[in-house]
Amino acid sequence: MGTKIDKILGVARQHCEDVIKPNVDQWNKDAKWPRTASTIAGAEGLLGLYAPEEWGGQGLPLGEGIRVYEELGKGDGAYAFTLSMHNICAFAACGFGTEAFKNAWAKDLTSGHKLANFALTEPQSGSDATNMYTRAQINDDGTWTINGAKAWVSLAGEADVYFTVVKTTDAPGHKDMAMIAIPADAKGVSFGEAYDTASYEFLPLAEMYFDNVVVSEDNIILPVGEGLQGALMAIDIARVSIASGCCGLMEAALDTALAYAQSRKMFDGKNLDLDGIQWMLGDVSTNLEASRLLYRAAANALGTPEGPVMAAHAKRFVPDAALAAANTCTQVLGGSGLLKQYGMDRLSRLAQMLRIVDGTTEISRVVIGRSLQKRAKGLPVMAVPKGYGEK
Ligand SMILES: Cc1cc2nc3c(=O)[nH]c(=O)nc-3n(C[C@H](O)[C@H](O)[C@H](O)COP(=O)(O)OP(=O)(O)OC[C@H]3O[C@@H](n4cnc5c(N)ncnc54)[C@H](O)[C@@H]3O)c2cc1C
Numbered sequence: 001m002g003t004k005i006d007k008i009l010g011v012a013r014q015h016c017e018d019v020i021k022p023n024v025d026q027w028n029k030d031a032k033w034p035r036t037a038s039t040i041a042g043a044e045g046l047l048g049l050y051a052p053e054e055w056g057g058q059g060l061p062l063g064e065g066i067r068v069y070e071e072l073g074k075g076d077g078a079y080a081f082t083l084s085m086h087n088i089c090a091f092a093a094c095g096f097g098t099e100a101f102k103n104a105w106a107k108d109l110t111s112g113h114k115l116a117n118f119a120l121t122e123p124q125s126g127s128d129a130t131n132m133y134t135r136a137q138i139n140d141d142g143t144w145t146i147n148g149a150k151a152w153v154s155l156a157g158e159a160d161v162y163f164t165v166v167k168t169t170d171a172p173g174h175k176d177m178a179m180i181a182i183p184a185d186a187k188g189v190s191f192g193e194a195y196d197t198a199s200y201e202f203l204p205l206a207e208m209y210f211d212n213v214v215v216s217e218d219n220i221i222l223p224v225g226e227g228l229q230g231a232l233m234a235i236d237i238a239r240v241s242i243a244s245g246c247c248g249l250m251e252a253a254l255d256t257a258l259a260y261a262q263s264r265k266m267f268d269g270k271n272l273d274l275d276g277i278q279w280m281l282g283d284v285s286t287n288l289e290a291s292r293l294l295y296r297a298a299a300n301a302l303g304t305p306e307g308p309v310m311a312a313h314a315k316r317f318v319p320d321a322a323l324a325a326a327n328t329c330t331q332v333l334g335g336s337g338l339l340k341q342y343g344m345d346r347l348s349r350l351a352q353m354l355r356i357v358d359g360t361t362e363i364s365r366v367v368i369g370r371s372l373q374k375r376a377k378g379l380p381v382m383a384v385p386k387g388y389g390e391k
Contacts, residue, residue, distance in 0.1 A: 005064040011044050012071035016248075020075025025343075027202035031194075033158040034079075034202060041083060042112010046072075050091040055102060056110035057090065062237060063300040069241050070292075073248025077322075077350040078200030080248065081357065082117075082154055084241035088234050089116035089163050092221055093181070096230070100218035101181065105161065114160040116181075119150040119208055120231050126152070127363050130174045130228065134210065136166040138224075142217040144180055146188075146210040156206035157191045160184050164210075165231045168224050177227030181219040188213035199349035236311040237302060238358040243295035243318035246354055250288045250325040253347050257281055257329035260336065271332070280328050287321040294318060309371040316364035323351035 002010070019037045027034045041047055049065035051057025058065065065087070072080035090109040093116070094102060108114040125131040134148025146166060153162065162182050169176040182189060192207035222230035258281060261272035271277055295318055298310035326347040330337035337344045355361050 004058065005060060005067065008045060008049070008058060008060065008065070009067060009071055012046060012068045015041060015044060015046060016071055016075040020072065020079055024076045024079070024202075028199070028346075029201075031201040033155065033204055035158070037079070038083065038086075038115060039112050042110075046083060047086055047112040048090050048110025049087045051087075051094045051106065051110045055094045055106040057094065062240075062302045063296070066237075066241050066244050066299040067296070069244040070248045070251075073245030074252045075248075076200075077245045077249045077347075077354055078203045080245035081242060081354065082203060084238060084245065085117050085154060086112075086115055086159075088237050088241075089118065089161075091237075092163060092179075092230070092234060096221050097181070098218050098220065100216075101221070104218070105181070108160075115155055115158060116161045116163060117153065117155045117159045118231070118234060119153050119162045119164040119182075120235075121152045122149060123151045123207070127360060129231070130172075130177075132165065132167055132177070134164065134166045135170075136168050136178065136180060138168060139214075144215050144217065144220075146180070146182065146213040146215060148210050150208040152195075152205055153191075153208045154203055154205055156194065156204045156208055157184070158204050162208065163221055163234075165227050174228035175225055177231075178220065178224045179222035179227045179230050180215055181221055182210070182213060182215055183219075186213050186215060197353075199346045200353060232308070235358050236308050239311040239315035239364070240295055240298045240302060242354050242358055243291065243298065243314035246318045246322035246351065247288060247291050247295060249322050249347055249351060249354075250284065250291065253322075253326045253329035253344065254281065254284050254288065256342055256344065257284075257332040260333050260342070264334075264336075277332055280332060284325045284328055287325060291318040291321050309367060312359075312364040312367035312371075315359055316361055316368060319351060319355040320361060323348060323355060326351050 019040055045058055046068060048057030049060050049068060050062055053059045069080040069084050093109055094106050109116055120129060122132055122134060136144040136146045138144055163179055164182050165177055165179050167176055168178055188211040190209045195205045197205060261277055262270055264271040295314045298314040301307045301310040326344060330344040333342060336342060
């Protein structure tokens with residue numbers, strides 16, 4: 001008998017074969033979120049991975065559950081990313097939500113009857129996340145009134161609830177930030193026109209507006225002062241999840257290139273008989289193995305002091321490796337690599353998207369750089385040549 005995680009990975013693998021791969025091109029043509037697919041994922045237990053069993057979840061540790069996106073990413077990186085964000089919301093709801101909120105939402109989220117996502121980014125604040133304006137006023141009766149705008153909201157208009165990071169005063173900085181769950185049908189919530197994106201057209205992305213939206217204090221997920229900290233914890237999980245999905249993407253690219261290269265006849269043999277082709281694909285394979293080790297180590301580090309920097313290492317390295325893999329594998333197919341039927345262009349564009357979302361490659365470098373500065377402080381003062389230590 002396999003372990004619980006083995007069973008869930010098998011379910012995810014099958015979901016990829018049966019639900020994602022045969023349909024993803026049509027989803028993109030329809031430019032509509034495949035709600036039936038995510039409902040199936042919910043029924044299969046893929047939407048409450050880390051939520052406790054008492055709330056309908058699988059109760060998996062992060063280090064195990066995150067591997068699901070590697071399986072889903074073989075079919076589509078944007079779909080894997082979206083389900084990963086929902087899973088983090090379901091986890092946050094069960095871990096930090098009020099009893100009233102859990103009673104109202106938790107089982108619907110873990111079963112996939114309802115979908116959730118985060119809203120942090122604003123038009124003027126992406127990487128610079130603290131430069132945020134969306135404002136919640138705390139009323140005398142305990143309700144919160146929210147005004148402002150978010151940008152790049154995934155599942156815009158499709159999710160049923162948005163875990164939204166807000167400021168509660170005009171003071172600069174993050175000490176007044178909180179996270180509150182705003183139902184999509186709350187009065188005063190609206191969405192902008194859908195962004196026109198390439199290669200993940202089925203993922204609705206748009207701005208989200210709050211016009212005097214009144215929400216019960218039952219919906220507070222993270223109280224004042226903990227909003228940014230909590231969002232960053234969620235983002236660390238998201239970063240490792242993205243790295244996991246990228247490994248699936250790399251495997252899909254590699255398998256397409258291998259299957260093609262062993263079928264393409266040239267120079268009295270096969271394309272795959274050429275040393276140069278084997279070396280190109282060998283490098284992809286090495287990077288895939290390294291990426292797997294890295295994201296799994298990062299997943300196991302989540303929740304420890306090393307978690308943020310390990311997540312940054314994974315988010316810095318793996319999407320870059322995935323983009324390089326997609327491009328190399330396209331090259332292996334020659335002109336055929338540019339034909340839509342092989343899907344290589346889609347993989348390159350998905351990998352590029354995954355380099356940006358939930359903290360860009362450069363922001364990962366910033367996190368790593370800061371941790372190196374901290375480490376340097378613990379090292380002994382080193383003698384440097386005369387004059388080198390002076391300003
Ligand atoms: C497909 C997709 C889905 C998304 N879904 C969501 C969602 O559901 N919810 C949500 O809240 N957000 C979402 N986002 C937003 C995403 O997290 C932001 O796009 C991302 O954080 C980058 O912000 P930005 O686009 O404003 O880029 P900017 O912050 O404007 O960055 C522009 C460039 O400057 C670089 N840069 C920034 N700071 C530094 C620095 N200190 N040093 C060096 N270079 C730097 C960046 O790396 C980038 O190359 C999504 C984005 C995408 C593409």
